Amino acid sequence: xxxxxxxxxxxxNRININLRGPKVxxxxxxxxxxxxxxxxxFYAFYGLSPDLxxxxxxxxxxxxxxxxxxxxxxxxxxxxxxxxxxxxFKRKGTHFDYxxxxxxxxxxxxxxxxxxxxxxxxxxxxxHDPENLEEFVIKNTLSLHHANIHGAPMEGAFLGPFxxxxxxxxxxxxxxxxxxxxxxxxxxxxIEPGMVWVRSEGSFDFRYRFPLEPLKKxxxxxxxERPTGMLFDFVxxxxxxxxxxxxxxxxxxxxSTKGASVSPYAVVKPKTLIGENVLVAQRAYxxxxxxxxxxxxxxxxxxxxxxxxGNNVTAHGGKIINSTLGQNVFVGFNAFVxxxxxxxxxxxxxxxxxxxxxxDAQEPVTIPENTxxxxxxxxxxxxxxxxxSLDKLAQVDGKWEQGSMVFQGHGKAFVEAFKHRITHILEAxxxxxxxxxxxxxxxxxxxxxxxxxxxxxxxxxxxxxPTMDIRHLVD
Amino acid sequence: xxxxxxxxxxxxNRININLRGPKVxxxxxxxxxxxxxxxxxFYAFYGLSPDLxxxxxxxxxxxxxxxxxxxxxxxxxxxxxxxxxxxxFKRKGTHFDYxxxxxxxxxxxxxxxxxxxxxxxxxxxxxHDPENLEEFVIKNTLSLHHANIHGAPMEGAFLGPFxxxxxxxxxxxxxxxxxxxxxxxxxxxxIEPGMVWVRSEGSFDFRYRFPLEPLKKxxxxxxxERPTGMLFDFVxxxxxxxxxxxxxxxxxxxxSTKGASVSPYAVVKPKTLIGENVLVAQRAYxxxxxxxxxxxxxxxxxxxxxxxxGNNVTAHGGKIINSTLGQNVFVGFNAFVxxxxxxxxxxxxxxxxxxxxxxDAQEPVTIPENTxxxxxxxxxxxxxxxxxSLDKLAQVDGKWEQGSMVFQGHGKAFVEAFKHRITHILEAxxxxxxxxxxxxxxxxxxxxxxxxxxxxxxxxxxxxxPTMDIRHLVD
Numbered sequence: 001x002x003x004x005x006x007x008x009x010x011x012x013n014r015i016n017i018n019l020r021g022p023k024v025x026x027x028x029x030x031x032x033x034x035x036x037x038x039x040x041x042f043y044a045f046y047g048l049s050p051d052l053x054x055x056x057x058x059x060x061x062x063x064x065x066x067x068x069x070x071x072x073x074x075x076x077x078x079x080x081x082x083x084x085x086x087x088x089f090k091r092k093g094t095h096f097d098y099x100x101x102x103x104x105x106x107x108x109x110x111x112x113x114x115x116x117x118x119x120x121x122x123x124x125x126x127x128h129d130p131e132n133l134e135e136f137v138i139k140n141t142l143s144l145h146h147a148n149i150h151g152a153p154m155e156g157a158f159l160g161p162f163x164x165x166x167x168x169x170x171x172x173x174x175x176x177x178x179x180x181x182x183x184x185x186x187x188x189x190x191i192e193p194g195m196v197w198v199r200s201e202g203s204f205d206f207r208y209r210f211p212l213e214p215l216k217k218x219x220x221x222x223x224x225e226r227p228t229g230m231l232f233d234f235v236x237x238x239x240x241x242x243x244x245x246x247x248x249x250x251x252x253x254x255x256s257t258k259g260a261s262v263s264p265y266a267v268v269k270p271k272t273l274i275g276e277n278v279l280v281a282q283r284a285y286x287x288x289x290x291x292x293x294x295x296x297x298x299x300x301x302x303x304x305x306x307x308x309x310g311n312n313v314t315a316h317g318g319k320i321i322n323s324t325l326g327q328n329v330f331v332g333f334n335a336f337v338x339x340x341x342x343x344x345x346x347x348x349x350x351x352x353x354x355x356x357x358x359x360d361a362q363e364p365v366t367i368p369e370n371t372x373x374x375x376x377x378x379x380x381x382x383x384x385x386x387x388x389s390l391d392k393l394a395q396v397d398g399k400w401e402q403g404s405m406v407f408q409g410h411g412k413a414f415v416e417a418f419k420h421r422i423t424h425i426l427e428a429x430x431x432x433x434x435x436x437x438x439x440x441x442x443x444x445x446x447x448x449x450x451x452x453x454x455x456x457x458x459x460x461x462x463x464x465x466p467t468m469d470i471r472h473l474v475d
Numbered sequence: 476x477x478x479x480x481x482x483x484x485x486x487x488n489r490i491n492i493n494l495r496g497p498k499v500x501x502x503x504x505x506x507x508x509x510x511x512x513x514x515x516x517f518y519a520f521y522g523l524s525p526d527l528x529x530x531x532x533x534x535x536x537x538x539x540x541x542x543x544x545x546x547x548x549x550x551x552x553x554x555x556x557x558x559x560x561x562x563x564f565k566r567k568g569t570h571f572d573y574x575x576x577x578x579x580x581x582x583x584x585x586x587x588x589x590x591x592x593x594x595x596x597x598x599x600x601x602x603h604d605p606e607n608l609e610e611f612v613i614k615n616t617l618s619l620h621h622a623n624i625h626g627a628p629m630e631g632a633f634l635g636p637f638x639x640x641x642x643x644x645x646x647x648x649x650x651x652x653x654x655x656x657x658x659x660x661x662x663x664x665x666i667e668p669g670m671v672w673v674r675s676e677g678s679f680d681f682r683y684r685f686p687l688e689p690l691k692k693x694x695x696x697x698x699x700e701r702p703t704g705m706l707f708d709f710v711x712x713x714x715x716x717x718x719x720x721x722x723x724x725x726x727x728x729x730x731s732t733k734g735a736s737v738s739p740y741a742v743v744k745p746k747t748l749i750g751e752n753v754l755v756a757q758r759a760y761x762x763x764x765x766x767x768x769x770x771x772x773x774x775x776x777x778x779x780x781x782x783x784x785g786n787n788v789t790a791h792g793g794k795i796i797n798s799t800l801g802q803n804v805f806v807g808f809n810a811f812v813x814x815x816x817x818x819x820x821x822x823x824x825x826x827x828x829x830x831x832x833x834x835d836a837q838e839p840v841t842i843p844e845n846t847x848x849x850x851x852x853x854x855x856x857x858x859x860x861x862x863x864s865l866d867k868l869a870q871v872d873g874k875w876e877q878g879s880m881v882f883q884g885h886g887k888a889f890v891e892a893f894k895h896r897i898t899h900i901l902e903a904x905x906x907x908x909x910x911x912x913x914x915x916x917x918x919x920x921x922x923x924x925x926x927x928x929x930x931x932x933x934x935x936x937x938x939x940x941p942t943m944d945i946r947h948l949v950d
Contacts, residue, residue: 003948043724043926050934054941060948247724249518249927449929451518452724458922459525461948466529469944473478473535473936 018156028223039463047448053108071110098130116141125151161227204409279442294431493631503698514938528583546585573605591616600626679884754917769906
């Protein structure tokens, strides 16, 4: 595996050059993090669908355990158990609107991953960089376990485990463990672990910093070590359940509810009810739960011993255990809604659990309807500082602090932006499909066929993949 | 599946143009032969090995259920459950010797399949056309079930079911059902069903014509119908056994005998013994049998309730049932050695069962050692007309007839050519591997990883495959 080893070192050096400003050495977080054997052990796969653009180009890369869909170029990179989901990329002929300008696209958007190392990362949504409409670039970037790169091109970035970069272009930035940013653009910044930051320039700014010591209980990472903490352990404990799925060529989805789609690469355990127009994405895990009409469980979600009433969004990496959710409840990226049999979490309809919120109930916790929840909540009382009624928030104009949360700007704009986005996600996933119109991923996902690609099993290129160019028959 | 239907018709028309001399319409043998649904049902797969050249180019083709290895270009073609085994193609830098000339190869040989329709065909060995050293061309060709294209480039050819073209270039030829030719070159000829013809220009000529009515009992094909007969039924009856193998991503070979290799895509049923240096190729089937040291079971072989003493070659498509074979027995292409529990076939050491021989024993049949057997044998007495001692044959010089067999030329040259070829096959397959040197397919095959490619599942391209270009990382 000499070649793979050299490639890893080369990527680390390139990233370190980009991050020489803040003097970051990402080597201890990348080199020897994954036992070399693992790179040769897992196959990669890609989806083929007549409804989606297709152009895959792989060169001098390792794709172990990764899934690719759409138009993706991967060069001089390691992508390990990573999903590149190109089904929401911008399409040729559509227009990108930016500050009153409307620019038509020359060609279908593609993601270009160069000189990067992505570990168990989800790359999804289209690039929101108005300067590069057709190319979603990820370059000189290291992203660690269960990070989300969501519509976020980046050059010279280091994302800690469970970090999420959402609709934000990054240039030479470090995004700490379990940090979440949705701020449009960032250059030469170091975002601390556990920071949650949502900003719309000139409109609002929401910031919350997770208390550092408690955060370590949930997720932490030291140089030269694997991540630790309850979040990481939880995900690791379910890993084996996926293995039997990946050992078969074609999996039959276990459900055939009208308008619903359960990925053949999802784990669905007994006593699960799937309503109409439900989407269960690949790498999602559902057990002993009821997913009401129009709900979706996105990649890396875990829904266990829970009831979701309907039109519930569980965003990428969201985890819901021993909980009861009313209609239209939104659970954000990597949120951990962790009830127990004797400490059920009940969430009223239309509520929003912020990305990277942790509700680790030590007693029954009830969240009223139409409520925004963030940060760390372990008991009912914690909600006093970590939640607000959306109606109340909508009335905020100016600066408003509560606990370690600081809000500035127009509360109404914040609430409306969130509501709008939730509706858009439901739409895109096909929640409102009426049997004819309003179809989304839940309906389209059924036509994807899965292709399996293997690395070199022996020799100096062991773990690396051949050079490939795969495109539609007529293109 | 409009596209696939148009493509089939286009291929048929092209072949018919090539075969307008003998006025052949291959349409009734190709159109609607395979239910359309089947083309979309089976995935294709290809092998990746650091030891073998790799360059796969697929364009406007259907590859359903096919396996590809090495350097293969497939354009505007349908290849259905067909194996393109490029592991014996000529390599860059090696020399091709022809009538005293020694020509070095510019680049690794590749097979180019254009405007052709191959059904359950095996393409193997390197091209023996001295005019095209680097390209093994198969163009405007239809080949039907269980045909073998062995080192035999062809343009404008129609091969009937179970036909074998061995080391012979074809131009505008029809090779009838169950015919076998190994004659160097053929142009504008129509080879009758059941013809077995081995010729070495200026040295010898062996011809045998299978009696037509009995042949139909074993294999026959009428226009607009599927093949019929015992050979076809036998193969069909084992089809299901392969299905579970193809539903898993990685199969573990069931044996780990020293120096031996059992393909993960072979079926090996209980009570089978695998000796050292044995090769069981993919799509081979072995049940309740013993394969002695250095034996090989090539593609589409079936070895059932039999004992092979060692260094036995069972060539592509050979079938051995209820039989006992001494050391070094060779069973040729598509030969059918069909013993029964009360009619065991015993074959003495060093004997040669000619390609396309049928020994369908109605009583116990014993073949002495060092014997050549051809044609149709159903009882001990049939051997009088259908066999000869190799020593006796080696003394023939001139014309010699026996039954419907006509031999002309030097018997010694014929016997020596055959013996030389058998030794070469054993060598190439690794029968003589001593733990260090003399390795062959049995030893190399272990490093191949298998990749799975799927057709379009929906839409007008249903059953067709995307455009692909796959090559080694460094090439």
